[in-house]
Amino acid sequence: MHSAQDAYSTVAQAASPGAGEPAITVEGVYKSYGTVEALAGVDLEVVRGTVLGLLGPNGAGKTTLVRVLTTLLTPDAGTARVLGCDVVRDAATLRERIGLAGQYAAIDENLTGLENLTMVGRLYGQPRAVAKARGRELLERFDLVEAAGRPAKTYSGGMRRRLDLAAALVAKPPVLFLDEPTTGLDPRSRLSLWQVIEELVAEGTTVLLTTQYLDEADRLANTIAVIDHGRLIAEGTSDQLKDRVGGERLEVSLDDGAESAAAVRALAPMSDDTPDADGNVVKLSVRERSGSIVEAVHRLSEAGVGVDDLALRRPTLDDVFLALTGHAAEDGSDEREQGA
C-alpha cells in the first residue's frame, strides 16, 4: 500500500512555481446573476500553508467565490490565481492541483466508499491500482474502513462528509477548498472533521474554508475575511477583528432588574459608549481591563445596586459580526437546515 502511495507521491508539493507568491490571489472579482451581484469586487490573498476562513451569512457570496476559484464559474471581471494558475486561462492545469469539498456531499450513493474514491482517483489520471490503494489509505485515515464496502447511501451524514472530503484529497492537492464543510453535522462529527482539517494544515496544505459558524472560523482559520453582499467588509486574525469592536466586555448581572437604570448611570463613566441594559444584565465595553472589576463593584455598591454576578470577557466573533454588518451571522438559518 505504501509503495503505491509513494509512487504517486504528491503532484502536490512537487509543483510549486513561484513559491514566494501567495497560494491564492483574488483581484477585483465580480460576478452577477441577472441583477443580483453575487460578488461585487473582491480582493483577497491567502498565504501558503495557512487557513483563510471566509465568514458570512447565506447569500453573502461565499459559494460563488469558491466556484470561481475552483474553475466551475467564470468571473464577469477581475482575475484570480491559485498556485500561479489563472482560474480561467490555466483552468485545466489548476484542476490537477486543487481539491474541492462542496456544500453537499458530492458522492455517488450507489457506489461504495472505496468505489467512490477509486473513481475519483482514476479521473485524476491515476492507474486503477494506485487509485484503489490511495482510496484504502484515505478510508483508513477517515475512519471509514468498516464502511468501505457498503454503498454510500447507507452512510450517516458525518460519514458522507468525511467521504466527500476524502474524495477531495485523492490527488493530495496543495490547496483545498472547503465550502461549509460542517454545515448540518452533529457536534461530534463536526469536531472530528475539524481535527482532520487541522492535520492537513499541519502537513502544509493551504485551505480556503467558508463557514457561517463563528466558532469554526475562530478555531480553524489563521485569517478571517468577513463577506457580506458580495463584498469583503473586514479581514484580519480573529484577535485583530475582535480588537476592532473595542476592548473587553464587562457583563454585570443584577439582583434586581428594576435597578438597571441606576446601574447604567453608575457604570457609564467607565466606558466610551452608553452601557446596554437587557433585563437584569448590564453590558459595557470598558476602557481599561485592569482594575475594572474592582471599580465596577465599588461604583455599584456606592449607588446601592445589588450585584449577583460580574464577568469580564473578550469580545466574540458574534460581537464582531454584529458590529460590522449590523445583523447577526446566523441570519440564514432556515436555508441552512434545508442543506442539512
Place this chain on the structure above:
Amino acid sequence: MRRLVTDTMIVAERNLIRLPRAPELLLAFTVQPIMFLLLFRYVFGGAISTPGYSYVDFLVPGIIVQNIAFGGFVTAIGLNEDVHKGLIDRFRSLPMARAAVLAGRTLSDVVTNALSITILLVTGLIIGFAFHTSALDAIAGLALLLLFGYAFSWFFAFVGLLVSSPESANSVGFIAVFPLTFISSAFVPVQSMPAVLKAFAEVNPFTIVVDAMRYLWLGAPDSSSVWEAFVWVFVIMAVFAPLAVARYRRAAGR
C-alpha cells in the same frame, strides 16, 4: 483523445456498477418488458389482426423498439440526480475530459439496452417468435436497435438536464415517448387507425424504425424504411447531442 476514451469508460463503468444496486432500475430493464410482451401477446394479440404475420412475429420487433426508446430514462434520471447532488460539480473540478460525463452516460445506456434486447428476444423466442431472414439481416437489425437507442439516449440526456427534478424527468420523458411509440406501427397495423392518427403514424420515426426492423427480421416488403431509419438515427443524434452538451455547460456553470 486518449483521456476522453479512458474517462468515458470510467464514467460508463460507474453507471453500470450502480445498476444492480438500484433494484427499481433493474426491474425496469427486466421484469417490465417481459410483462408488456406477455400482456400484448396474450391479452390483445387475439383481437389484433396482422395480415401476413402471426401477432407474435409482428409484436416482437415493435415492442423491442419501444423498450429501447424508454431505455434512455436512466440517463435522464441519473443526470438530473448528478446535477442536484453536486456530482457534476465534482466532475468539473477534476482534471478529466469534459465530454466524458455525457459520453459515458450514453455509452452505459448501450449496455443496458443490449440487456433489454436480449431479455425481450429470448422471451419472444420462447413464446413463438421466429426470424424469417438471414443471420446477416438479423444482425443488421440488432445494430439498428443499438444505434437508435444510443441516439435516443441523447434526447433523454437533454431532458434530464432540462427539468428540475428526477420526478419531472420521468414524467416529461413519459409524456413525450409514450404517445410517439403507441401512435406507430409498433403494436397494431397503421391501416387500422383513424385517418388523423394514421397520417401521423406513417411519418412517425418510430413507425419507420419498426418497419425497418420488420424488414430485417421478418422480410417485410418495405425495404426503403431501412435507410430512412438510419437517417432518423443520425438526425435525432445531430439535434439532441449538441442540445444536451449546451445544456450541460449551462447546468454546470450556474
